[in-house]
Amino acid sequence: MPTLLYVPADRPDRVAKALATAADVVILDLEDAVAPAHKDAAREHVSGLLADPPRPIQVRVNDVRTAWGRADLAALAALLPATDGVRLPKIESVDQVRRIAELVPGTGLHLLLESALGVERAHDLATAHPAVASIGLGEADLKADLGVADETGLVWARSRVVVAARAAGLPAPVQSVHPDIRDLDGLAASCRLGRALGFRGRAAIHPAQLPVIAEVYRPTDEEIAAARRVVAAYEEGDATGTGAVALPDGGFVDLAVVRQARNVLAEAAGGRSMTT
Structure with a gap:
């Protein structure tokens, strides 16, 4: 029942606080949490941390189809095997996964499926390369792509990724983040649904969410x-x-x-x- 905590990589103060939490894995975010003007600084900060990582750290890079994403991978490749894994947003093709695996050899790839096409190809992506360590959903983008109003419209996609992970011999996926950091009751309800569907853990965007996730996912x-x-x-x-x-x-x-x-x-x- 892992707990993962995203933290903006361009905020050293928040990174330090995240590293001191009880999260099983801290994810240094170079993508959504970082403004375009701060991408380079964030990447430099990640490189500094990974020179001597204090605990298990994953890095979420930018979309690898962009110049930012390619620069992120190049920076990580120079530091291998310092990272505990690379989280890859907006993955849709097997060839894409295989090319990334060649760029960052020896690093676990954690695929985020954020489109209808990605979900449809879930098992193919999960088995694209031995370096694939997990698959999961990026639900904010997926909601927009599907045009669904709330998470009830994601039940099939969630079940799809659970089944694909199991069929590929991968760990059960962790849930995507709950975006409202004040809505802890809603977070708990969503976690209960996720656990019933076969998820085993969840990512958070604020330390206050971690105890709720851990409590719901812990067997009673x-x-x-x-x-x-x-x-x-x-x-x-x-x-x-x-x-x-x-x-x-x-x-x-x-x-x-x-x-x-x-x-x-x-x-x-x-x-x-x-x-x-």
Whole structure:
């Protein structure tokens, strides 16, 4: 259940605060959070930080079809393997992914699908190159491209990217950011929906969002207790090797149910679930 925190790369004060948070990964943002006039300064600041990275850091570059994006990749290539991964916005083609992998060898590529075309090609993109480490959505751009009013219009796209990640053998995706930093109740509700759809974690744009994300994505005490009962019952009752057991309350446990229970226990222990 990773928590990721975006921070504008041209704001050293905010970067320092982000690095001190409990976020699992800090993402230095060269794209949306940085004004055009500050792109070069932001890139220079990232280069300075990556010379001696204090903790796991990813970098979101600009659209690689632009001069800014190409300059971002060139700067990162000179610093490899300092970064924990590169987040790539507006990805739509397999050839694009393969070219980027050649430019930044040995670095995990985290693809952001932000258009209808990108979503339609989700599995192809997820399997485009061994360097692809994750896929996810960029929901602000995707909403605009699809013309949907709110996140209810993104349910299919969210499910699509979850299925594509699983089919490609990648970790379950993390949710896109919730843009209203004051709406913590809305953030929690959105996270609950995301978790139900198969996401495992979320990106934030403000430190105040991190505890909400972590709380919603953390398995509850009831879920953990139920998972332990399922695993224990299966391990005790399957001595005959039948592959399924009946529970005292009338429930039925087979390998698929046990697998899900073990996923819950892995998440509770802070590990990666078996399905990812």
